[in-house]
Amino acid sequence: MRPLFLITNDDGYNAKGLKSLTSIARQLGDVVVMAPSANASGQAHSFTPHRALKVSLISQEEGLKVYSCDGTPVDCVKICEQFFCPRRPALVLSGINHGSNSSINVLYSGTMGAVLEASLAGLPAIGFSLLDHGADADFGPSGQYVRDIICAAMSKGLPEGVSLNVNIPAPSDGVIRGVRVCRQSSARWLDSYERCIDSDGRPCFRIGGTFQCDDNGDGTDQWALENGFISVVPTTTDFTAYDSIETVRRMYE
Amino acid sequence: MRPLFLITNDDGYNAKGLKSLTSIARQLGDVVVMAPSANASGQAHSFTPHRALKVSLISQEEGLKVYSCDGTPVDCVKICEQFFCPRRPALVLSGINHGSNSSINVLYSGTMGAVLEASLAGLPAIGFSLLDHGADADFGPSGQYVRDIICAAMSKGLPEGVSLNVNIPAPSDGVIRGVRVCRQSSARWLDSYERCIDSDGRPCFRIGGTFQCDDNGDGTDQWALENGFISVVPTTTDFTAYDSIETVRRMYE
Numbered sequence: 001m002r003p004l005f006l007i008t009n010d011d012g013y014n015a016k017g018l019k020s021l022t023s024i025a026r027q028l029g030d031v032v033v034m035a036p037s038a039n040a041s042g043q044a045h046s047f048t049p050h051r052a053l054k055v056s057l058i059s060q061e062e063g064l065k066v067y068s069c070d071g072t073p074v075d076c077v078k079i080c081e082q083f084f085c086p087r088r089p090a091l092v093l094s095g096i097n098h099g100s101n102s103s104i105n106v107l108y109s110g111t112m113g114a115v116l117e118a119s120l121a122g123l124p125a126i127g128f129s130l131l132d133h134g135a136d137a138d139f140g141p142s143g144q145y146v147r148d149i150i151c152a153a154m155s156k157g158l159p160e161g162v163s164l165n166v167n168i169p170a171p172s173d174g175v176i177r178g179v180r181v182c183r184q185s186s187a188r189w190l191d192s193y194e195r196c197i198d199s200d201g202r203p204c205f206r207i208g209g210t211f212q213c214d215d216n217g218d219g220t221d222q223w224a225l226e227n228g229f230i231s232v233v234p235t236t237t238d239f240t241a242y243d244s245i246e247t248v249r250r251m252y253e
Numbered sequence: 254m255r256p257l258f259l260i261t262n263d264d265g266y267n268a269k270g271l272k273s274l275t276s277i278a279r280q281l282g283d284v285v286v287m288a289p290s291a292n293a294s295g296q297a298h299s300f301t302p303h304r305a306l307k308v309s310l311i312s313q314e315e316g317l318k319v320y321s322c323d324g325t326p327v328d329c330v331k332i333c334e335q336f337f338c339p340r341r342p343a344l345v346l347s348g349i350n351h352g353s354n355s356s357i358n359v360l361y362s363g364t365m366g367a368v369l370e371a372s373l374a375g376l377p378a379i380g381f382s383l384l385d386h387g388a389d390a391d392f393g394p395s396g397q398y399v400r401d402i403i404c405a406a407m408s409k410g411l412p413e414g415v416s417l418n419v420n421i422p423a424p425s426d427g428v429i430r431g432v433r434v435c436r437q438s439s440a441r442w443l444d445s446y447e448r449c450i451d452s453d454g455r456p457c458f459r460i461g462g463t464f465q466c467d468d469n470g471d472g473t474d475q476w477a478l479e480n481g482f483i484s485v486v487p488t489t490t491d492f493t494a495y496d497s498i499e500t501v502r503r504m505y506e
Contacts, residue, residue, distance in 0.1 A: 045297035045360045046325075052449060052457040072299075074361075078444050079458050104373055106492055107298045108327075120357055120441055149505060156504045159497040161439070164505075181502040183493040186414070188373055191331050196305060204305040205332050234501045236494035239359055240436040241487040244412040248487045249434040251409045252402060252417075 002063070003029035003090035003154065006118070008076040009097060010040040010110025013058055013068040017096035020139035021128060022064070024147050025093060028154070030063045032089075034080035036110075037068040041099075043110035045117065047074045055079065073114035081121060091153055092118035095128035096146070098137050102129070102167040102221045102231055103185040103213055112165055116237050119163040124153060126163065131225060132170040141176055142168045145230055149179070165233040169225045177228040184233050185222035187213035255316070256282035256343035256407060259371070261329040262350060263293040263363025266311055266321040270349035273392035274381060275317070277400050278346060281407070283316045285342075287333035289363075290321040294352075296363035298370065300327045308332065326367035334374060344406055345371035348381035348419075349399070351390050355382070355420040355474045355484055356438040356466055368416045369490050377406060378416040384478060385423040394429055395421045398483055402432070418486040422478045430481040437486050438475035440466035 005025040009018045013035035025031050036043075037056070048071045058066040067084060069076050077092065094114040101109040111127045118125035128146055130137055149166060158164065165184075169176060190212055193205040216222035221231035258278040262271045266288035278284050289296075290309070306324040313319070320337060322329050330345065347367040354362040364380045371378035381399055383390055402419060411417065418437075422429060443465055446458040469475035474484035 039303070042300050042302045043297075044299040044327075044366065046299040046363075047295050047297075047361060047460065049295045049460060050292070052447075052451075052459040054451055055456050055458065074297075075460075078460070079446065082444060082446065083448075083456075083458070104490060107369060107373070107490060108300060110299075113297065116360060120360070122441070152505050159494070159500050162494045162497045162501070164501070165492075179506050181498060181506055183495065183498065184491050186491065188375070191335060193332065193335065194305075195336075198305075198307055203308050203336075205308065205336070206305040207300065207302060207328075207331070232501065232505055233492075234494040234497040235492045236497075237357060237360060237492075238437050238439065239418075239486075239488045239490075239492070241412070241415045241489035242436065244415045244487040244489075245434060245436065247412055248415070248417070248485065252405050252485050253432050253434055 004085060004087055005029055005031045006080055006085055006089040006092045007031055007033045008035050008073050008094050008114045010043055010073045011098050012036050012039050013066060015098060017098050017139060021093055021096045024143060026064060028150060032080060032085055033066040034069055034076040034084060036073060036076060037070045040072050040110045042108050043072045043113060044108050045074055045113040046072050048072060073110040074117045077114045077117045089123055092123050092125035096139055097129035099133040100129055100131045100167055101127060101165060102225055103187040106165055106184060115163045119237050124158045126153060126166060128166045130168045130170060141174045145176060162234045162236060165235045167221060167225055167231045169228055171228050176230060179232055180224040180229040181232045182219055182221040182224050185213050185215040185220040187211060187215060257338060257340055258282055258284045259333055259338055259342040259345045260284055260286045261288050261326050261347050261367045263296055263326045264351050265289050265292050266319060268351060270351050270392060274346055274349045277396060279317060281403060285333060285338055286319040287322055287329040287337060289326060290323045293325050293363045295361050296325045296366060297361050298327055298366040299325050301325060326363040327370045330367045330370045342376055345376050345378035349392055350382035352386040353382055353384045353420055354380060354418060355478055356440040359418055359437060365418055372416040372490050377411045379406060379419060381419045383421045383423060394427045398429060415487045415489060418488045420474060420478055420484045422481055424481050429483060432485055433477040433482040434485045435472055435474040435477050438466050438468040438473040440464060440468060
């Protein structure tokens with residue numbers, strides 16, 4: 001029986017990056033897509049506790065079914081795995097996101113929220129993101145790398161409880177130099193809000209911002225991406241700061 | 254000058270747990286509250302990229318201002334720190350949540366999303382949660398412990414980049430046995446959806462579920478809570494699975 005891939009994203013079921021990922025996965029197995037019915041960027045690991053979620057069948061053909069769901073990427077993984085997968089997925093894939101999820105962007109990312117949710121459910125999972133926000137971003141140059149990473153996951157597996165956050169550079173010459181396994185860079189967003197006043201006279205705030213990352217030395221995802229490599233960060237759902245347990249114990253117990 | 258506390262939560266500005274936390278913090282310094290205008294449970298680290306957010310002043314008195322914002326807990330931290338704090342907060346406090354954010358619940362939690370956001374901004378931050386979902390939960394028995402933890406953070410600080418996920422048991426005899434600094438237990442939610450059909454004939458899914466945690470040995474937050482202790486997990490925004498970097502490098506580079 002062919003392996004089954006569950007695919008989702010946070011840009012919505014109609015995004016070019018999702019279609020690119022789907023077409024790669026179809027060469028390797030059967031595919032069920034369930035993706036948000038609208039853009040769910042910035043949804044992180046949120047889910048929908050307080051209302052029922054609607055699922056629509058968008059299309060189907062041999063070896064491929066595509067559904068939309070009016071929830072978050074995490075909702076998509078939960079519902080798709082439980083109700084719409086004919087067998088247990090061999091691998092959960094999320095993306096290819098239009099825009100970076102490297103460094104601390106992993107915290108905000110709906111693409112990676114879906115990946116971490118799959119990991120909690122015991123499923124191997126990989127999130128892919130391209131450093132190009134454009135709706136018409138070019139996913140061509142990275143295609144073979146994405147395929148190779150999926151094949152490596154199928155043949156070699158992933159350490160237990162570990163998923164992958166894969167970010168792909170978009171160098172001007174289109175040449176990707178290879179793959180580097182890295183740690184997550186520390187960074188911050190310098191938020192700059194556009195202020196306005198609503199019709200009731202209340203202040204309003206629309207977010208903008210600048211990404212600032214000085215943690216770009218050897219071994220970081222920022223270094224890899226700035227130097228034309230695909231970054232692969234092994235990612236955990238255990239947020240414990242182990243190095244600090246003893247220090248905090250002395251302070252707080 | 255008195256220290257300033259920025260307080261938020263995910264249950265909304267009117268929640269009893271928020272008021273309990275605010276009244277403790279007011280004994281120790283000045284307070285600015287900005288909390289969601291509606292329940293934002295399950296919002297994790299999500300923020301609002303695609304619309305302007307409204308802020309309303311709910312009340313003010315000497316040393317206390319309370320605002321609501323129609324965004325997520327992460328939005329509240331961002332906007333409050335940038336526009337509504339008269340000086341840099343000494344500490345960001347989130348909660349007291351009505352319900353547990355121990356173990357893997359930290360991934361879904363809006364309460365802890367706010368804490369991690371503060372940590373990304375370089376602010377020391379603590380999330381408090383009580384293991385009682387009731388709107389009228391009794392925050393009394395834990396009051397002195399919450400105050401002591403806040404005082405410890407003020408006098409001893411926190412390791413750089415580390416925030417605290419504090420969960421408080423609700424034992425039937427009301428007796429809390431002390432504080433334990435722990436690691437996050439691994440666990441999973443066994444989701445059980447209520448299925449229905451909407452007026453257009455499409456399937457709908459409303460989430461329920463059962464929390465299943467067998468990782469409750471010595472040193473885990475689950476152990477602490479099951480044995481009547483407050484659990485304190487030092488928490489990081491670095492999701493790298495460091496132990497797996499070399500293994501993944503051999504597989505994927």
